[in-house]
Amino acid sequence: MRAFDYEHRVTYAETDRMGFVYYANYLIYFEIGRTEYIRSSGMAYKDLEDMGYMLPVLEASCKYLKPARYDDVLTIRTTISEFKGIRLGFSYEILRDGIKLVEGTTDHAFVDTEGRPRKLSPEIQEKIKKALV
Amino acid sequence: MRAFDYEHRVTYAETDRMGFVYYANYLIYFEIGRTEYIRSSGMAYKDLEDMGYMLPVLEASCKYLKPARYDDVLTIRTTISEFKGIRLGFSYEILRDGIKLVEGTTDHAFVDTEGRPRKLSPEIQEKIKKALV
Amino acid sequence: MRAFDYEHRVTYAETDRMGFVYYANYLIYFEIGRTEYIRSSGMAYKDLEDMGYMLPVLEASCKYLKPARYDDVLTIRTTISEFKGIRLGFSYEILRDGIKLVEGTTDHAFVDTEGRPRKLSPEIQEKIKKALV
Amino acid sequence: MRAFDYEHRVTYAETDRMGFVYYANYLIYFEIGRTEYIRSSGMAYKDLEDMGYMLPVLEASCKYLKPARYDDVLTIRTTISEFKGIRLGFSYEILRDGIKLVEGTTDHAFVDTEGRPRKLSPEIQEKIKKALV
Numbered sequence: 432m433r434a435f436d437y438e439h440r441v442t443y444a445e446t447d448r449m450g451f452v453y454y455a456n457y458l459i460y461f462e463i464g465r466t467e468y469i470r471s472s473g474m475a476y477k478d479l480e481d482m483g484y485m486l487p488v489l490e491a492s493c494k495y496l497k498p499a500r501y502d503d504v505l506t507i508r509t510t511i512s513e514f515k516g517i518r519l520g521f522s523y524e525i526l527r528d529g530i531k532l533v534e535g536t537t538d539h540a541f542v543d544t545e546g547r548p549r550k551l552s553p554e555i556q557e558k559i560k561k562a563l564v
Numbered sequence: 565m566r567a568f569d570y571e572h573r574v575t576y577a578e579t580d581r582m583g584f585v586y587y588a589n590y591l592i593y594f595e596i597g598r599t600e601y602i603r604s605s606g607m608a609y610k611d612l613e614d615m616g617y618m619l620p621v622l623e624a625s626c627k628y629l630k631p632a633r634y635d636d637v638l639t640i641r642t643t644i645s646e647f648k649g650i651r652l653g654f655s656y657e658i659l660r661d662g663i664k665l666v667e668g669t670t671d672h673a674f675v676d677t678e679g680r681p682r683k684l685s686p687e688i689q690e691k692i693k694k695a696l697v
Numbered sequence: 698m699r700a701f702d703y704e705h706r707v708t709y710a711e712t713d714r715m716g717f718v719y720y721a722n723y724l725i726y727f728e729i730g731r732t733e734y735i736r737s738s739g740m741a742y743k744d745l746e747d748m749g750y751m752l753p754v755l756e757a758s759c760k761y762l763k764p765a766r767y768d769d770v771l772t773i774r775t776t777i778s779e780f781k782g783i784r785l786g787f788s789y790e791i792l793r794d795g796i797k798l799v800e801g802t803t804d805h806a807f808v809d810t811e812g813r814p815r816k817l818s819p820e821i822q823e824k825i826k827k828a829l830v
Numbered sequence: 831m832r833a834f835d836y837e838h839r840v841t842y843a844e845t846d847r848m849g850f851v852y853y854a855n856y857l858i859y860f861e862i863g864r865t866e867y868i869r870s871s872g873m874a875y876k877d878l879e880d881m882g883y884m885l886p887v888l889e890a891s892c893k894y895l896k897p898a899r900y901d902d903v904l905t906i907r908t909t910i911s912e913f914k915g916i917r918l919g920f921s922y923e924i925l926r927d928g929i930k931l932v933e934g935t936t937d938h939a940f941v942d943t944e945g946r947p948r949k950l951s952p953e954i955q956e957k958i959k960k961a962l963v
Contacts (some may be wrong), residue, residue: 442865444588444858446581448634453577454754455728458721459843466841466901477901488720492758498812501581502865502876546764575732577725587887588857592710595854599708599768610768621853625891631945635732635743710852714845714900721843767847 433563434510435468441503451498457525457533458491464509465521465537472562474555484549486519486539493535503527511563517541517548519559566696567643568601574636584631590658590666591624597642598654598670605695607688617682619652619672626668636660644696650674650681652692699829700776701734707769717764723791723799724757730775731787731803738828740821750815752785752805759801769793777829783807783814785825832962833909834867840902850897856924856932857890863908864920864936871961873954883948885918885938892934902926910962916940916947918958 439460447453469476479486499505506526513520517540525533543549551559572593580586602609612619632638639659646653650673658666676682684692705726713719735742745752765771772792779786783806791799809815817825838859846852868875878885898904905925912919916939924932942948950958 442858443580443582443861444586447576448579448581448583449576449751449753450581451753454757455577455721455724458724459841462721462842475901485715487715487717487764488761490758490760491720492756494756495754498753502874575725576728582884582886584886587890588854588861591854591857592708595709608768618848620848620850620897621894623891623893624853625889627889628887631886635741709846709848710854712847713842714847714849715842716847719843 432510432512434508435464435471437464437467437507437509439463439505439507441499441501441505443501446501449498451500454493454495457493457495457535458537460505460507460525461491461509461521461523461535461537464507464523467507468509468511468521468562469559472558474558479555482555483544484551484555485542485544485546487542487546488537488539490538491535493533495533497530497532499525499527499532505532511559512536513538514559514563517550565643565645567641568597568604570597570600570640570642572596572638572640574632574634574638576634579634582631584633587626587628590626590628590668591670593638593640593658594624594642594654594656594668594670597640597656600640601642601644601654601695602692605691607691612688615688616677617684617688618675618677618679620675620679621670621672623671624668626666628666630663630665632658632660632665638665644692645669646671647692647696650683698776698778700774701730701737703730703733703773703775705729705771705773707765707767707771709767712767715764717766720759720761723759723761723801724803726771726773726791727757727775727787727789727801727803730773730789733773734775734777734787734828735825738824740824745821748821749810750817750821751808751810751812753808753812754803754805756804757801759799761799763796763798765791765793765798771798777825778802779804780825780829783816831909831911833907834863834870836863836866836906836908838862838904838906840898840900840904842900845900848897850899853892853894856892856894856934857936859904859906859924860890860892860908860920860922860934860936863906863922866906867908867910867920867961868958871957873957878954881954882943883950883954884941884943884945886941886945887936887938889937890934892932894932896929896931898924898926898931904931910958911935912937913958913962916949
């Protein structure tokens with residue numbers, strides 16, 4: 432599976448009084464990672480929503496190995512770990528200078544605007560599959 | 565004008581690596597203050613939105629006198645500073661043990677769901693006016 | 698194991714354009730839950746930090762069952778799932794009107810201000826153990 | 831005075847249930863703007879803190895003209911509006927496709943790690959002044 436890298440610089444807002452990135456903010460980094468991964472397929476996640484596909488998170492997990500600090504330039508490395516039917520799973524690594532600080536996963540399902548499961552059109556299926564290679 | 569007090573305890577999430585509450589988070593405290601002020605009128609802001617009234621912020625200002633710290637119990641003191649037609653203005657003080665740490669203002673206008681100015685019904689006007697006394 | 702309940706009202710700031718609480722914010726709710734749980738032991742987490750004990754998060758997980766919405770009053774239900782040596786584990790449920798919306802866990806280890814493992818004094822051990830009953 | 835432009839893409843985390851960027855988050859954009867402006871002087875704000883200079887915010891203001899939306903690419907345009915002694919003032923414009931959405935200001939003072947006013951060394955003065963041209 433292809434990994435997609437995206438850089439993010441830690442803001443003051445994201446730190447806490449321990450001097451590190453607050454633990455919930457890595458889930459925001461994961462959001463940035465999967466958004467840019469999807470965009471790399473030639474179709475923005477926003478376009479999917481505009482077509483009536485929502486992709487809420489069903490589960491998330493995060494393992495904190497080393498702290499990230501203010502002004503660090505982090506690499507958000509995103510991989511698609513599962514893509515079957517309406518299920519889409521991502522795994523993430525947050526790295527600084529090649530050292531892994533955090534790893535995590537999110538699992539999603541495509542639903543319509545009412546929250547009911549919604550199958551992807553073949554065209555969208557194809558685009559996402561191509562982005563995996 | 566009546567002042568409305570509401571307590572809030574500072575979370576770790578709200579601090580930054582300087583050890584203080586991050587400056588943008590006071591605007592969240594202001595939101596909590598005006599929301600609870602409006603609720604004290606016997607009608608929640610959410611009810612207003614459900615009736616198609618939105619109350620976006622036009623301007624905000626904030627003066628930082630002393631820092632708030634992790635686990636502080638803060639008093640968010642809210643006053644309505646202006647209520648004329650579709651305009652609604654709030655002023656705020658953030659206090660710890662009676663000492664003012666931060667003061668600020670927000671100005672709003674009632675609009676409909678399309679963002680166009682929307683006059684309040686006489687009934688809602690009345691409720692908000694009563695909340696001022 | 699004792700469960701500790703704490704109420705939190707969802708702010709506008711915590712919602713996203715899907716109209717629900719943004720998924721990372723539940724980790725902030727978990728922070729509030731464990732902080733108030735620890736406080737119920739008669740000792741604030743802040744006191745622990747003042748004594749040089751830090752309690753960083755090693756792992757977090759979250760399962761999203763139903764969405765929470767703006768202005769909902771949520772119950773954050775916290776239980777200590779593990780307390781052995783320097784390890785402390787919490788599990789959480791986020792409920793609205795008795796219905797579980799979200800569940801999750803966080804695992805922590807006590808460290809000193811340099812990030813090295815630090816054993817708890819017998820006195821603190823005792824306090825936390827009493828809070829479990 | 832030189833204006834410094836920096837791009838930022840709006841995340842899901844930054845939106846609220848109105849579908850727009852939550853009003854407090856523009857202050858985070860302002861932080862990003864002034865941080866990158868200072869970095870363009872050849873010295874990161876982090877370096878200043880490492881040398882014992884802190885630059886807390888004394889005042890902030892924000893005027894909301896048009897809403898920014900999810901996935902918008904925004905330009906954060908930062909200008910130094912005042913630099914005299916220990917005072918440093920910034921003004922900001924947030925633009926989308928050349929259209930101004932938000933404008934604002936922040937005022938700061940250089941202090942030491944104890945929060946007392948601290949004069950800048952001539953060398954640092956020089957660097958910041960050069961960044962203004």
